[in-house]
Amino acid sequence: MEVVTLPLPPSLRSKLQAAGYSTIDSNVSPVELARDVCITHEEALGIIKLIPTSNVSPCGTGASSALDFCGQNAWDLFRHEKAKRRIITSCHDLDNILGGGICTKEVTEICGVPGVGKTQLGIQLAVNVQIPAELGGMGGHAIYIDTEGSFMVERAVQMIESSVVEIMRRAMLDPQVDMEALKSEVNVDKFLSQIYYFRIHDVSEQVAVINTLEKFMIEHGQVRLIVIDSVTFHFRQGFEDMALRTRLLSSLSLKLMALVQKHDLAIVLVNQVTNKITQEGSEVVPALGESWSHACTNRLILYWRDGQRFASLFKSPSLPTATAAYEVSAKGITDAFQTYKKAKYI
Amino acid sequence: MVLLRNLGLSSLTPSVLELFAAQGILTAEDFVAHELHKVSAAAGQRSESSEFKEAVAELLSYLENRQGGWCNGFELSQKEVRYLPLGCESIDNLLRGGMQEGTITELVGVSSTGKTQMCMQAAAHAAYKLRCSVIYIDTCGAFSAQRIAHMLGGMLGSLVQVEEQRDGLTLAMKSIQRRAYFDIFSVLAFLQDLHTTLQACAEHSSLRLLIIDSISSVISPVLGGNHSQGHALMISVGQILKKLATTYKLAVLITNHTVAGDGGQPKPALGGSWKSVPHTRLMLSHDSSNDVYTISSLKHTSLSCTKQAAFRVGRAGLDSVVGARRISE
Structure with missing residues (x-):
């Protein structure tokens, strides 16, 4: 070595x-x-x-697997992936293009112009991850890392209220659910207490909190979702050395990837957009540059068209590119109005 | 690099070793780098001179035996060159049969231009059609076994066939080993481990393809700044990959991302010294207007770099597109 x-x-x-x-x-x-x-x-x-010691077993007898490492093979992973649960977004079309929702063990990035609903989607996911397992949810807790100060607890309460109503309505239809037990689990206070909120004021705090997430995860094993809203804000100002920024960001993304693999959780990163000047004029692209675009496993781009909000799955290793309409209402993220109902596949 | 005392040469007695150490010669490489007459002059003043001469002679003959011998061009041309096809006609045509075994192929492209899709396609094709084992090092959490399953299903066509070939498909899935690493040290440790393992059982190994998706995401956090350590690590990765590829005739497939080059045009990341590592460098791009992916070679050791191939990414894997031209042409 x-x-x-x-x-x-x-x-x-x-x-x-x-x-x-x-x-x-x-x-x-x-x-x-x-x-x-x-x-x-x-x-x-x-x-x-x-120094790594060679702990590889002597050659196997199977013709195809002479090298039998203790790592996972695609077959085992396939069976794991089938059992993987997803966090619903509360918009059916959006869930469809995401293959059922935001996936655990993956890093998903949400980008879009201001006001299109990035933070709304982030809060909604932090609520939906808490839907009890017996009703098809994950029954997990959420970490919300807020760098911009855009998390509004009043808004979260609104979303939780409508979510609780919806959960109760579905539970009524299911005779096997114990309503009394459910009521103690599903209520506004309980849901709010299961969102762990970090307020971050600068880059060093952001790096520090991500480095200590590992420890926090061990103490709070129930966490199934981490939202970072936004990963961009502090990195867009006050950086003289752009190479340092790239290094910081890429090591940050590797840490997050290691975290999702190890703890079976989903990470949602909110990113801003920027104008990229090209020869034909300018186009709106996700911020933080080209290297960062490799940092996330999935990329969801939110945008406006003809007064309607759309989400477009731009990058995914396992799903095709697709677009769906959604709406932000008092209840949170909802299905789009009738005219845009059909998901469009490009 | 071995310490002199670990070479196991009989003439290297403790007193001779001490003499060498006094001159700052601790390893075989130090010995090569030193001017011999200076060392001899120092030794001449001492009594163990004859012992010393014997040691130098033995060391020199040891070093001579270390070189691997030679062969002529004709012999080289008789050696079998194997190609590992990707199972997508247009790409295999572009590469004259596929990835050459014993070389490193690099895929470069901006985000979502089909790099990971090509890696998974190569893995699925090698595992099922060629019945060899594949090691897939995943450094960005993008490996999807479900996607591999779709691709394998696509190679058969109908559902009935999939049912019939169930065992074959399971076997293929089992021969794709996936390793997830998120820092460069564990990647290096694994590659070193792989080297030792293959050394022990190269003849029995059915391993023919090693994929790293992506190499740049583990290298870029350590590269740059005022420290040369990151650069040294990058070169070590390149060295061991080349060693694995040539010694065990593996096809090595790696992916790299891009950075903004002159005039905002994307260029491969990791800079000039990494450029010499891959034997073949392929650039990928995606035209969203007609959903066609284009692949062209930036560097190839035996083919010209003017041609390009096109493909589409479908549910069942990569489909070759014939006759599609880029608008810029």
């Missing part, structure tokens, strides 16, 4: 290299290493632990 490829602090790395260890073997003895490099035994042990 090359020493440069190990996650070591620079001081240790240069000590190793000075002692002739530009490559290192996992069967080197820690005593010998400590003596050669002039480091403590603890440090030497730490280094040796970083």
